[in-house]
Amino acid sequence: MAEFDVVVLGGGSGGYACALRSAQLGLSVVLIEKDKLGGTCLHRGCIPTKALLHAGEVADSAKHASEFGVNATFTSMDMTAVNTYKDGVVSKLHKGLQGLVKSRNITYVEGVGRLVSPNTVEVNGEQYTGKSVVLATGSYPRTLPGLDIDGRQIVTSEEAMRFDFVPKSVIVLGGGVIGCEFASVWSSFGSEVTIIEGLPRLVALEDESSSKQLERAFRKRGIKFETGIKFASATKDANGVTVTLENGATFTAEVLLVAVGRGPVTSGIGYEEQGLTMDRGYLIVDDKCRTNVPGVFAVGDIIPTLQLAHVGFAEGIMVAEEIAGLHPRAINYDGVPKVTYSEPEVASVGLTTAQAKERGHDVVELSYDLAGNGKANILKTAGSVKLVAERNGPILGIHMVGSRVGELLAETQLIFNWEATASDVAQHIHAHPTLSEAVGEAHLALAGKPLHAHG
Ligand SMILES: Cc1cc2nc3c(=O)[nH]c(=O)nc-3n(C[C@H](O)[C@H](O)[C@H](O)COP(=O)(O)OP(=O)(O)OC[C@H]3O[C@@H](n4cnc5c(N)ncnc54)[C@H](O)[C@@H]3O)c2cc1C
Numbered sequence: 545m546a547e548f549d550v551v552v553l554g555g556g557s558g559g560y561a562c563a564l565r566s567a568q569l570g571l572s573v574v575l576i577e578k579d580k581l582g583g584t585c586l587h588r589g590c591i592p593t594k595a596l597l598h599a600g601e602v603a604d605s606a607k608h609a610s611e612f613g614v615n616a617t618f619t620s621m622d623m624t625a626v627n628t629y630k631d632g633v634v635s636k637l638h639k640g641l642q643g644l645v646k647s648r649n650i651t652y653v654e655g656v657g658r659l660v661s662p663n664t665v666e667v668n669g670e671q672y673t674g675k676s677v678v679l680a681t682g683s684y685p686r687t688l689p690g691l692d693i694d695g696r697q698i699v700t701s702e703e704a705m706r707f708d709f710v711p712k713s714v715i716v717l718g719g720g721v722i723g724c725e726f727a728s729v730w731s732s733f734g735s736e737v738t739i740i741e742g743l744p745r746l747v748a749l750e751d752e753s754s755s756k757q758l759e760r761a762f763r764k765r766g767i768k769f770e771t772g773i774k775f776a777s778a779t780k781d782a783n784g785v786t787v788t789l790e791n792g793a794t795f796t797a798e799v800l801l802v803a804v805g806r807g808p809v810t811s812g813i814g815y816e817e818q819g820l821t822m823d824r825g826y827l828i829v830d831d832k833c834r835t836n837v838p839g840v841f842a843v844g845d846i847i848p849t850l851q852l853a854h855v856g857f858a859e860g861i862m863v864a865e866e867i868a869g870l871h872p873r874a875i876n877y878d879g880v881p882k883v884t885y886s887e888p889e890v891a892s893v894g895l896t897t898a899q900a901k902e903r904g905h906d907v908v909e910l911s912y913d914l915a916g917n918g919k920a921n922i923l924k925t926a927g928s929v930k931l932v933a934e935r936n937g938p939i940l941g942i943h944m945v946g947s948r949v950g951e952l953l954a955e956t957q958l959i960f961n962w963e964a965t966a967s968d969v970a971q972h973i974h975a976h977p978t979l980s981e982a983v984g985e986a987h988l989a990l991a992g993k994p995l996h997a998h999g
Pocket residue numbers: 553554555556557558559576577578579580581582583584585586588589590591593655656657658680681682683701722809813843844845846850851852853854855856885
């Protein structure tokens with residue numbers, strides 16, 4: 545039996561961040577992974593999808609080149625080359641991560657782990673015991689009853705990102721982040737896309753104004769969508785898949801992407817047997833990611849916090865610091881930046897208007913239209929920066945739509961997390977011409993001294 549300070553089960557964003565920080569703090573660490581170091585984000589999530597989205601952006605640039613006086617034509621996508629580019633990015637980052645883990649003297653074990661006692665994980669017949677155990681086994685794509693994922697006609701994001709062809713038409717079941725990102729990719733690649741979303745709007749976790757702007761932009765791009773109507777059934781034949789909704793409407797396409805959320809990987813690996821408290825498959829933890837069993841922590845997609853790589857990183861780091869006795873601050877989940885990397889992007893931090901009102905804030909709002917921003921005009925993008933604030937108080941939420949607005953979170957998440965007021969931000973100079981000026985202008989306007997804003 546090998547003994548360590550920390551045993552980490554799962555080498556995705558949450559697990560490897562915890563292992564790296566633990567090792568940095570002088571703790572002995574074993575990291576156990578059954579597949580590839582880097583997990584969903586690196587191999588099946590964030591990185592490959594953003595590479596596809598970038599390929600889509602290049603395709604769109606070619607299609608619209610003449611609007612900028614450039615003679616270029618878009619003929620078609622070469623999916624073999626797209627996949628070579630995408631896989632090249634993944635493989636380079638994978639090698640870098642493997643090197644990093646090795647350089648920090650982390651013991652890396654390949655194989656399926658199982659929690660056999662509160663402080664022991666068994667892999668390939670070997671037992672690894674830790675003073676602390678961190679569970680980080682991640683998530684899998686969910687499907688709906690009656691939908692058999694066949695990997696060709698009915699697929700999840702896992703198969704979709706490996707396609708070596710551009711489908712003529714696609715139905716995307718689910719208008720959340722993953723669904724909207726794939727809809728955007730395929731539309732750029734030339735597919736006809738229809739999104740089906742049971743909730744009343746696309747990206748329903750975002751501020752209502754952001755959903756409206758995304759819907760407007762998608763409509764303009766020819767991406768169709770049905771919202772507020774639930775899926776009933778799907779049938780397939782040689783021509784494609786036909787989806788029927790509860791109101792009887794039918795849609796047929798070559799491919800159906802099922803993007804209805806992700807479930808936690810927590811069953812069959814000893815968690816129930818060791819008495820860990822769960823709810824609908826998620827491990828229940830306190831604000832320091834401690835489970836009900838002393839010495840056992842859980843981070844990332846297996847706990848019911850936002851399923852994002854940077855949330856996993858933050859939880860992994862916090863747990864390592866807690867184990868090392870540094871007493872880190874608990875995470876404020878309202879302060880987590882969120883991006884849907886579609887064209888246009890949707891980015892936010894903090895509370896929506898509805899959430900701020902529900903929590904009893906005296907809310908003031910201000911929306912700055914990107915039409916007044918020089919760089920947005922140069923890029924020919926539409927959208928806005930919307931501020932939600934406490935009257936005469938701090939900024940409570942920032943919601944942005946437009947090309948590249950995800951990059952503006954670098955500043956806006958500091959504004960939110962440092963509880964800045966509009967006047968605090970208004971005194972800072974933003975470089976001209978940049979999209980970040982829209983953030984500055986919004987705060988100037990809310991502070992009562994609008995420059996390029998009306999009213
Ligand atoms: C299509 C898609 C796009 C995404 N895009 C983004 C994005 O742009 N930005 C963002 O922040 N997030 C994005 N995400 C979400 C992000 O990928 C996840 O939130 C993140 O990967 C969760 O990290 P994790 O460590 O909890 O789990 P995972 O990354 O899933 O890692 C868990 C690891 O545990 C391993 N494992 C499981 N069981 C065992 C076992 N018994 N023994 C050994 N190993 C085991 C798995 O093989 C896996 O490697 C995306 C997800 C998807 C699917």
